[in-house]
Every structure is written in structure tokens, then in C-alpha cells.
Amino acid sequence: MADHRNLDPSSASSASHPSSPPPRCLVTGATGYIGSRLVPELLAAGHPVRCLVRSPDKLRRQPWAERVGQARGDVLDARSVRAAMEGVDVAYYLVHSLGTGPGFEETDRRAARNFGEQARAAGVRRIVYLGGLTPSEVPERDLSPHLRSRAEVGRVLLASGVPTAVLRAGVIIGSGSASFEMLRHLTERLPVMVTPRWVRTRTQPIAVRDVLRLLVGCARLPYEVNRAFDIGGPDVVTYRDMMRRYAAVAGLPRRLVIPVPVLTPRLSSLWVGLVTPVPGALARPLVESLRHEVVCGEGDIARYVPMPSAGPSASLLDCPSNGPLPLDQALRLALRSHAAQPEPMPEPSDPLPTDPPWAGGSRRVDHRERVVDAAPEELWQTVEGIARGERWQSLPPAWALCGWLDTVVGRVGLHLGRREAAPLRAGDRLRFWRVEEVEPRRRLRLRSELPLPGPAWLEISVGEDGAGGAVYRQHAVFEPHGLTGRLCGWGGAACGGLVFDGMARNVAARAEAHAAVPG
Numbered sequence: 001m002a003d004h005r006n007l008d009p010s011s012a013s014s015a016s017h018p019s020s021p022p023p024r025c026l027v028t029g030a031t032g033y034i035g036s037r038l039v040p041e042l043l044a045a046g047h048p049v050r051c052l053v054r055s056p057d058k059l060r061r062q063p064w065a066e067r068v069g070q071a072r073g074d075v076l077d078a079r080s081v082r083a084a085m086e087g088v089d090v091a092y093y094l095v096h097s098l099g100t101g102p103g104f105e106e107t108d109r110r111a112a113r114n115f116g117e118q119a120r121a122a123g124v125r126r127i128v129y130l131g132g133l134t135p136s137e138v139p140e141r142d143l144s145p146h147l148r149s150r151a152e153v154g155r156v157l158l159a160s161g162v163p164t165a166v167l168r169a170g171v172i173i174g175s176g177s178a179s180f181e182m183l184r185h186l187t188e189r190l191p192v193m194v195t196p197r198w199v200r201t202r203t204q205p206i207a208v209r210d211v212l213r214l215l216v217g218c219a220r221l222p223y224e225v226n227r228a229f230d231i232g233g234p235d236v237v238t239y240r241d242m243m244r245r246y247a248a249v250a251g252l253p254r255r256l257v258i259p260v261p262v263l264t265p266r267l268s269s270l271w272v273g274l275v276t277p278v279p280g281a282l283a284r285p286l287v288e289s290l291r292h293e294v295v296c297g298e299g300d301i302a303r304y305v306p307m308p309s310a311g312p313s314a315s316l317l318d319c320p321s322n323g324p325l326p327l328d329q330a331l332r333l334a335l336r337s338h339a340a341q342p343e344p345m346p347e348p349s350d351p352l353p354t355d356p357p358w359a360g361g362s363r364r365v366d367h368r369e370r371v372v373d374a375a376p377e378e379l380w381q382t383v384e385g386i387a388r389g390e391r392w393q394s395l396p397p398a399w400a401l402c403g404w405l406d407t408v409v410g411r412v413g414l415h416l417g418r419r420e421a422a423p424l425r426a427g428d429r430l431r432f433w434r435v436e437e438v439e440p441r442r443r444l445r446l447r448s449e450l451p452l453p454g455p456a457w458l459e460i461s462v463g464e465d466g467a468g469g470a471v472y473r474q475h476a477v478f479e480p481h482g483l484t485g486r487l488c489g490w491g492g493a494a495c496g497g498l499v500f501d502g503m504a505r506n507v508a509a510r511a512e513a514h515a516a517v518p519g
Contacts, residue, residue, distance in 0.1 A: 124162055168230050206330075
């Protein structure tokens with residue numbers, strides 16, 4: 001049964017008129033990579049949104065879940081699709097059967113036909129579909145099964161009788177995108193790569209924020225528009241070029257890439273599965289598609305969905321440039337660090353908590369939490385003892401080694417690095433840590449200045465337990481860079497439990513000891 005919240009009939013409008021109220025939208029695939037990022041952008045643009053999902057429980061982790069209507073159903077089930085489309089102006093089709101095994105092409109075909117038929121019956125005014133960029137010079141029968149199916153779905157929707165916009169994209173650059181995650185893990189883990197021939201194939205990558213901008217803009221296309229559009233960024237590169245540019249943006253040494261002719265798509269998909277955490281069911285169809293050159297044959301979408309004007313951004317999709325983001329800028333957004341920003345404003349290129357576990361790089365996180373038999377103020381005084389040079393660490397030899405490494409590179413090592421009597425403030429040096437942010441009596445965030453192969457942070461916070469005691473929270477993050485960083489992360493994971501558990505235990509014990517002293 002469809003939930004019609006945010007779909008008040010008074011919001012009905014003509015999608016072709018820019019000054020009319022925003023069209024009402026249905027989003028399928030709302031728990032997927034693109035869908036989970038599209039919904040908040042549609043909401044930011046003022047669109048009432050409903051999500052068609054097989055399991056509404058999967059939406060609960062989304063911060064926007066309470067702001068959308070929800071309909072339980074499946075794109076293969078005509079009745080549930082028809083009910084979900086009631087009162088909808090624009091329907092986004094963002095589902096496909098990639099990785100579901102034999103017969104996925106027939107499943108995709110049936111689902112697309114059902115969606116188009118129900119959209120027409122419900123009076124939906126537009127369908128928007130994100131498909132794959134295909135080479136015009138290659139006969140469709142010679143395409144990989146994945147690309148062939150995406151192309152067929154586009155044709156089925158265009159023939160549905162409902163005006164349809166098919167956006168055809170190649171590699172999408174953003175944390176969580178399967179193609180980008182393959183690029184990330186291959187480049188990070190292999191300083192020298194013996195690769196398949198497809199690393200010489202040209203492609204035209206596009207930033208995820210540009211994909212979302214165009215998807216949102218398609219909600220207001222004129223009704224007579226019923227066609228496919230090629231979408232891509234300004235750079236046409238080979239996969240080898242992308243690996244090298246990724247390495248440069250990530251601050252890694254230049255990667256040596258050696259293509260060899262003996263790795264077939266099947267063998268190279270097994271190779272990708274061995275080297276990266278991307279599941280083989282996803283890697284194989286993607287790798288098979290990489291043998292095709294995918295470059296935009298036209299850029300007509302710019303006539304219908306222009307770039308935002310320069311100036312202060314009204315939303316995350318605004319960009320003060322004259323065109324889509326260049327590759328290097330898209331890579332920087334996809335790789336930007338979040339550990340230094342508690343609760344950052346989400347950016348389309350950011351990793352999301354709902355992304356699969358293999359997405360978002362190989363960040364190492366150690367979280368500890370303890371209830372302390374002391375008042376929060378007394379626990380905070382112990383935390384401030386870090387600044388006064390008190391011994392709170394566990395495994396002193398390990399911390400001494402860290403201090404020695406810091407001294408070797410010419411810094412303060414285990415020396416205090418600040419005036420002991422002064423209050424903590426951002427920018428202070430605490431041995432081999434730098435204070436990034438401090439909220440008195442609540443939170444202290446430190447960034448490591450050790451010569452590590454990647455940034456590291458330690459955040460300590462103090463809260464109440466509701467019974468007069470305190471809660472100590474300790475959150476350590478390491479973002480490894482390159483193979484050395486990953487080896488360091490694996491080694492740190494092996495002994496980090498002892499180090500950080502001992503640290504939390506020592507801080508809690510010292511606070512309780514101080515609380516037990518009369519007066």
C-alpha cells in the first residue's frame with residue numbers, strides 16, 4: 001500500500017514550466033548507490049518524493065527517511081508499481097539486475113516493460129532512466145551482456161508511450177560507485193600492475209554530483225523530449241590514465257602499469273576479485289564492459305539542463321564552474337577526508353553509512369566506550385591530563401616508539417609541545433598530536449603528526465550515563481594511503497586492540513581514582 005505523504009495533489013504541476021511547483025517524483029532503487037544520493041537532492045530542490053522499495057526497513061538508516069513517502073513493492077509486480085505511481089508526475093527508474101546471474105537480461109526486460117506500462121496507465125508524465133554509455137560503432141549484439149541489457153532497458157522505456165529521458169553514463173566518480181571502487185583499490189594496492197589490455201580503452205568519466213544534477217534537472221524537461229542523452233565529464237582518458245591521475249591526487253607514487261594480452265575479461269575479473277574487495281558478481285560484468293570504448297557522441301543535455309549560475313551555492317549540486325567537474329576535481333571530492341569533520345555536510349561524492357562494506361576505501365576504525373564511576377567533570381579533568389603530561393597510555397614501549405619516530409623527523413617526540421598551565425585550544429601540539437578541535441568538558445579531537453602513510457585521528461568525548469556517572473568514548477581513525485598504508489593498517493589492527501583498549505581502561509581507572517579521593 002502506497003504512503004502518500006509529501007504527495008499532496010495541490011502540488012501537481014506542469015513539469016515543462018520552470019516557474020511551476022516541483023513535479024512529484026517516484027524513485028525506484030532508493031537504497032542503491034545513485035538512488036540514495038538522488039532522493040536528498042530531489043528533496044532539496046523542493047520535489048515531493050515517494051520511494052518504491054521491496055523492504056521499507058532498508059530506508060530506516062537514511063536521514064531523509066521520514067521526509068519521503070514509502071511504497072512497498074517490486075518493479076516486476078504490476079499491482080505494486082501501479083499503486084506506487086498514483087499521483088506521480090516523474091518516475092525515476094534506477095534498478096537493474098547486475099550480478100544476479102544467468103537470465104538477468106530477461107529479468108531486466110520484463111521489469112522495464114512492466115514499469116513503462118504501469119507509468120502510462122497511471123498518467124505519469126515522464127520517466128527518467130540512468131543507463132550505460134555504449135559505443136555507437138559496435139553492434140549491440142557484440143556488446144557485453146551488461147551494456148546490452150542497459151541499452152535494451154532504455155529502448156523499452158522510450159517505447160512505453162511515456163516521455164522518457166535516458167541518461168547514458170560511463171564511469172561514475174564518487175565514493176561507493178562500483179567502477180570507482182575498483183579504480184581506488186587497484187591503484188591503492190598495486191604500485192606495479194600487470195593489467196589486461198582494457199586499461200588502454202578510452203572512457204569519459206563523470207562526477208556523481210554532475211549525474212545527480214542532470215537527473216534532478218530531467219524532472220522538468222519539456223514533455224515532447226523522448227530520447228537518450230550521452231553524459232560525461234570534460235576529460236576523455238584511458239583507464240591507465242585514470243589510475244595514474246588517481247595516484248597523483250591521492251599523493252601516491254606514480255604507478256607502473258604494464259598491459260598484457262593474455263588476461264581475458266573472465267580472467268581479469270578474477271584478478272580484480274583477488275586484488276580488490278569488490279564482489280566478483282559485480283566485478284565480472286563491469287570488467288567485461290571495459291573492453292568497449294565509451295565516449296560521448298553528443299552533449300545535447302546541456303541545452304535542457306544548464307549549469308547553475310556562478311555564485312553562492314544554494315544546494316550541494318550548485319557548482320561555480322562553466323561545465324561538468326574535471327576528473328581531478330571529481331577525484332579530490334571522492335577522496336576527501338571525513339574523519340577531520342564530525343558530522344560533515346554530506347556531499348554526493350562522500351561515502352554513506354548505507355554503502356556496501358567494500359565501498360569508501362580501507363579506513364581503519366577503533367571505537368571504545370566505557371561507563372565510568374565518576375562525574376563527567378571529573379572524567380574531563382582526566383582527559384585534560386593529556387595536556388598536562390600525565391601517563392594515560394597503555395603499552396608504553398609502543399608510544400615510546402611513536403615518539404622516537406616523531407623525533408627522527410625533527411619534531412617534538414614525547415616532549416609536551418605546549419605550556420602545561422594554558423587551557424587547551426585548537427592548534428596546540430601534544431607530543432605527536434595536534435589539537436584540531438576542543439569543546440570544553442565535552443570533546444577533544446587530535447590529529448596525528450607522525451610520519452604515517454595516511455592521516456590518523458583520535459577523538460575523545462565525555463557524556464552522561466543518566467545515573468550520575470559518565471560515559472567515556474574513544475574513536476581512533478586511520479586512513480591508509482597506498483600499499484604501505486594498507487600494510488601499516490593491517491599491522492595496526494593486529495595490536496591496536498591492545499593499545500586502544502588499554503588506553504580507555506587507563507583513562508577510566510584514573511578518573512575513578514580521582515573521584516574516590518575526598519575533597
